[in-house]
Amino acid sequence: MTAATTIELPYGMSSLADGRSDERALVIAAQRGNADAFATLVRSHQRRAYAVCRAIVLTHEDAEDAVQEGFLHAFKALDRFLPDQPFGAWLYRIMANASLDLVRRRKVRDADELPDTVPMPFRDPGESDELRRRLSQALTRLTDRQRSVIVLHDVEGFTHGEIGAMLGIPEGTARSDLHHARAALRRMLKDVRSDL
Amino acid sequence: MTDIQLFSHDDDEVVRGLRSLYAAPAGDAYWNELEARIMSRVADVELGWWTELDRWVRPALAAAAVLLLAAGVAMFRAHQVEADIAAETMLSSPPVPVSTAIRPALQDEREARIRFLFGR
Numbered sequence: 001m002t003a004a005t006t007i008e009l010p011y012g013m014s015s016l017a018d019g020r021s022d023e024r025a026l027v028i029a030a031q032r033g034n035a036d037a038f039a040t041l042v043r044s045h046q047r048r049a050y051a052v053c054r055a056i057v058l059t060h061e062d063a064e065d066a067v068q069e070g071f072l073h074a075f076k077a078l079d080r081f082l083p084d085q086p087f088g089a090w091l092y093r094i095m096a097n098a099s100l101d102l103v104r105r106r107k108v109r110d111a112d113e114l115p116d117t118v119p120m121p122f123r124d125p126g127e128s129d130e131l132r133r134r135l136s137q138a139l140t141r142l143t144d145r146q147r148s149v150i151v152l153h154d155v156e157g158f159t160h161g162e163i164g165a166m167l168g169i170p171e172g173t174a175r176s177d178l179h180h181a182r183a184a185l186r187r188m189l190k191d192v193r194s195d196l
Numbered sequence: 197m198t199d200i201q202l203f204s205h206d207d208d209e210v211v212r213g214l215r216s217l218y219a220a221p222a223g224d225a226y227w228n229e230l231e232a233r234i235m236s237r238v239a240d241v242e243l244g245w246w247t248e249l250d251r252w253v254r255p256a257l258a259a260a261a262v263l264l265l266a267a268g269v270a271m272f273r274a275h276q277v278e279a280d281i282a283a284e285t286m287l288s289s290p291p292v293p294v295s296t297a298i299r300p301a302l303q304d305e306r307e308a309r310i311r312f313l314f315g316r
Binding site: 035038039042043046047050051054055060064067068071072075076131132135136139150151154155185189 | 209210211213214215216217218220221227230231233234235237238239241
């Protein structure tokens, strides 16, 4: 795949990505090596891709890294993608895998280098109110998967099926994780909510 | 049921808190920069020598297969021609003369004398 191809796509064709067939055309053009087409796909999906990664990793910086890794993987695997499939679902699965890899690497690194430190996962220097502070703490007490599921579902609006596909777990497991995560948060935030 | 009530409304404090914590960076400048970084890494992949090598692997394999086939056909034809020439040479060569042994007459006389002497 090289940038030296003859397929012409007008610059700033983000509106083309609105429709499924337009996205299919972009994917085909990108598969033929059109860098502008791939850039348009990046532009169309990077916010959602960031959201997926951010739900899985612990920090904004890690989410940025995972998004870049994810798009790189997607670019390398583009030849194997069938254009008739939904590109977004395929891409977000790659993003989720890149994020999970990053989380695993971080865990290994932290276990090797910082055995006694507890990471502060949520970089939010501006947070002031009690609920947000307690919410940050409560989220650290969930399992990685529970936290990912609740954020993907309640913040990003993905369905249980989509979450299951992204994280490589059955839909029922995603549903169960969501239930347990909500119950745990409700329990941990009970007192602060009653103070509000 | 309680958890459904807790999380079912968009304006719920916890959901708002989650959305606030997980909010994506705002502003086009950030996203433009991220896109540029992604595309820069993609361009690095494109320019890698292994990618160029990868591009040439299939044509090279096809060319090697064609060469092997051509070499095989040429060898087969050469062998065929060689066999044809050998057969042709064998068929067209003149018959080998048959040599006949003739007993010299001198030896016959001598033998007859010996038989005569010892036969007595």
